[in-house]
Amino acid sequence: MTAIEIVEVAPRDGLQNEKVLVSLEDKAELIRRLIDCGARRIEVGSFVNPKKVPQMAGTDELLAMLPRRGDLTYVGLVMNMRGLERGLAAGIDEAGAVCVSTDGFAMRNQGQTSDESIGVASEIVLAAKAAGKSGQVTIGAAFGCPFEGEVPAERVVAMARKLAEVAPREIALADTIGVAVPAQVSRLVTQVREAIGGIPVRVHLHNTRNTGIANAWAAIEAGATTLDAALGGIGGCPFAPNATGNIATEDLLYMLDRSDVATGYDLAAAIGHAKWLETVMNKPLPAMVSRAGSFPQTIEQKA
Amino acid sequence: MTAIEIVEVAPRDGLQNEKVLVSLEDKAELIRRLIDCGARRIEVGSFVNPKKVPQMAGTDELLAMLPRRGDLTYVGLVMNMRGLERGLAAGIDEAGAVCVSTDGFAMRNQGQTSDESIGVASEIVLAAKAAGKSGQVTIGAAFGCPFEGEVPAERVVAMARKLAEVAPREIALADTIGVAVPAQVSRLVTQVREAIGGIPVRVHLHNTRNTGIANAWAAIEAGATTLDAALGGIGGCPFAPNATGNIATEDLLYMLDRSDVATGYDLAAAIGHAKWLETVMNKPLPAMVSRAGSFPQTIEQKA
Numbered sequence: 001m002t003a004i005e006i007v008e009v010a011p012r013d014g015l016q017n018e019k020v021l022v023s024l025e026d027k028a029e030l031i032r033r034l035i036d037c038g039a040r041r042i043e044v045g046s047f048v049n050p051k052k053v054p055q056m057a058g059t060d061e062l063l064a065m066l067p068r069r070g071d072l073t074y075v076g077l078v079m080n081m082r083g084l085e086r087g088l089a090a091g092i093d094e095a096g097a098v099c100v101s102t103d104g105f106a107m108r109n110q111g112q113t114s115d116e117s118i119g120v121a122s123e124i125v126l127a128a129k130a131a132g133k134s135g136q137v138t139i140g141a142a143f144g145c146p147f148e149g150e151v152p153a154e155r156v157v158a159m160a161r162k163l164a165e166v167a168p169r170e171i172a173l174a175d176t177i178g179v180a181v182p183a184q185v186s187r188l189v190t191q192v193r194e195a196i197g198g199i200p201v202r203v204h205l206h207n208t209r210n211t212g213i214a215n216a217w218a219a220i221e222a223g224a225t226t227l228d229a230a231l232g233g234i235g236g237c238p239f240a241p242n243a244t245g246n247i248a249t250e251d252l253l254y255m256l257d258r259s260d261v262a263t264g265y266d267l268a269a270a271i272g273h274a275k276w277l278e279t280v281m282n283k284p285l286p287a288m289v290s291r292a293g294s295f296p297q298t299i300e301q302k303a
Numbered sequence: 304m305t306a307i308e309i310v311e312v313a314p315r316d317g318l319q320n321e322k323v324l325v326s327l328e329d330k331a332e333l334i335r336r337l338i339d340c341g342a343r344r345i346e347v348g349s350f351v352n353p354k355k356v357p358q359m360a361g362t363d364e365l366l367a368m369l370p371r372r373g374d375l376t377y378v379g380l381v382m383n384m385r386g387l388e389r390g391l392a393a394g395i396d397e398a399g400a401v402c403v404s405t406d407g408f409a410m411r412n413q414g415q416t417s418d419e420s421i422g423v424a425s426e427i428v429l430a431a432k433a434a435g436k437s438g439q440v441t442i443g444a445a446f447g448c449p450f451e452g453e454v455p456a457e458r459v460v461a462m463a464r465k466l467a468e469v470a471p472r473e474i475a476l477a478d479t480i481g482v483a484v485p486a487q488v489s490r491l492v493t494q495v496r497e498a499i500g501g502i503p504v505r506v507h508l509h510n511t512r513n514t515g516i517a518n519a520w521a522a523i524e525a526g527a528t529t530l531d532a533a534l535g536g537i538g539g540c541p542f543a544p545n546a547t548g549n550i551a552t553e554d555l556l557y558m559l560d561r562s563d564v565a566t567g568y569d570l571a572a573a574i575g576h577a578k579w580l581e582t583v584m585n586k587p588l589p590a591m592v593s594r595a596g597s598f599p600q601t602i603e604q605k606a
Contacts, residue, residue: 144598149598181558182517210592213516214485254484254512254513255512259486259487289512
């Protein structure tokens with residue numbers, strides 16, 4: 001039995017790319033339900049300009065509505081030092097910074113070159129640590145870019161090596177637009193791990209082309225310690241209009257439970273909460289295990 | 304660069320579990336389109352009682368409508384000797400027989416015990432070979448049973464060893480109800496390969512719980528030579544009401560193309576034909592690459 005950590009990203013990366021505006025009350029309820037089914041590290045929101053990302057308005061207020069427990073880590077996405085200051089004031093436990101592998105995506109996403117985004121992310125990690133909090137960095141479009149196409153693995157490895165200088169809690173490789181395949185994930189996770197010493201590798205996957213769960217398994221086999229996932233598989237990507245969401249927490253749990261990989265989550269509870277989330281979003285969500293049911297559960301048992 | 308063979312099963316396992324009755328003309332057009340995008344081994348239909356499976360009526364007539372070429376293999380599913388005779392008379396190149404891992408499923412699926420189903424399948428393989436055709440066997444519910452739950456790997460390995468005595472073209476392991484996970488697929492493919500000498504192993508997967516593509520990759524890594532897939536991901540399972548279909552040909556192709564695994568298929572052509580199939584079925588199909596598009600293809604290129 002091995003173990004893997006899941007960062008639940010439904011409240012941020014999931015909701016951010018959904019059209020339906022979700023109230024702070026529903027977001028707080030979602031986070032309480034995530035905790036109930038086993039989530040302990042949760043990306044609760046971001047501290048960006050609410051005019052640009054209306055779904056993320058009020059993350060400060062949201063944090064004040066959440067339970068506080070020593071075993072919970074609330075992660076806030078921050079894109080610059082002002083966002084970090086807001087996050088720290090609101091009481092985040094961890095700052096998540098983002099840099100992007102290509103200039104084309106970095107300019108459109110955050111108005112920086114790729115190199116500039118490394119600098120800003122490093123500064124955020126150092127400042128978060130100076131404030132006594134945790135700081136980590138995600139490398140966006142690590143497996144492919146919607147503007148520049150293939151991204152050389154060497155570029156991502158070089159970025160990870162540079163980021164490792166500020167000793168973040170972990171470095172994440174994000175398949176932001178859902179193009180990765182398992183062989184690529186195996187290779188890149190292995191290469192990045194070799195480049196950054198003992199710093200843990202997290203992997204962030206989207207299931208846009210049906211490879212998300214295969215990529216998750218490849219990441220685990222290659223030694224990633226942590227995976228992002230979103231209840232119900234909600235989300236998308238503003239730069240990839242047909243992209244579906246993050247890999248679904250309950251689909252990931254199903255695979256891991258049946259593979260004797262411990263997560264600390266309760267799959268049955270997660271399925272129940274995913275059904276509640278469907279009522280909030282008012283549409284069927286992409287996750288499949290919530291629809292098909294778990295296994296083993298025979299037809300006689302179901303009846 | 305390695306290579307893998309795909310058996311296209313949309314015309315049989317795919318359509319059989321769809322409610323919309325598809326005309327013989329549309330089936331023939333589907334098969335012509337499958338050939339156009341690279342399919343060379345195609346499960347065209349079954350020779351069962353048309354009162355029990357109306358979608359499979361007229362497979363004899365369908366075969367007469369199809370192009371005949373030396374590089375094409377038309378597979379017919381047969382459940383008994385009478386079906387084999389019909390298939391041979393209709394001109395199939397290969398008979399596909401089925402046995403089932405549990406008595407509970409075997410009785411409901413074909414009115415036999417599991418052991419009896421091995422005997423019938425073996426008889427079909429021998430008779431097909433005696434008629435100068437190819438014969439192969441699929442072990443149904445090899446990764447789990449909707450009636451009996453977990454299926455011991457030892458049972459499946461023992462079945463494969465018994466079937467190997469009649470030297471079928473290959474032995475297939477079928478995740479009929481879509482419950483397998485990659486670690487299980489790796490283990491079972493490896494164990495069965497060790498038990499049956501040089502007989503090739505095919506794997507038949509459904510994406511019911513979002514593990515289908517992950518399982519396909521695990522099967523390839525464990526040495527399976529052939530995978531079943533259905534264009535569009537059409538299909539289901541009569542004994543698993545919420546099951547979605549076979550793994551989608553185009554989703555499989557996307558993963559394999561980007562992993563330098565040769566298939567002989569053209570992904571862009573497959574996507575085009577999947578869109579045609581959606582118009583025939585008159586609903587969105589589960590395959591995801593047809594919706595999201597392939598990669599690398601940048602937003603500029605698309606515009």
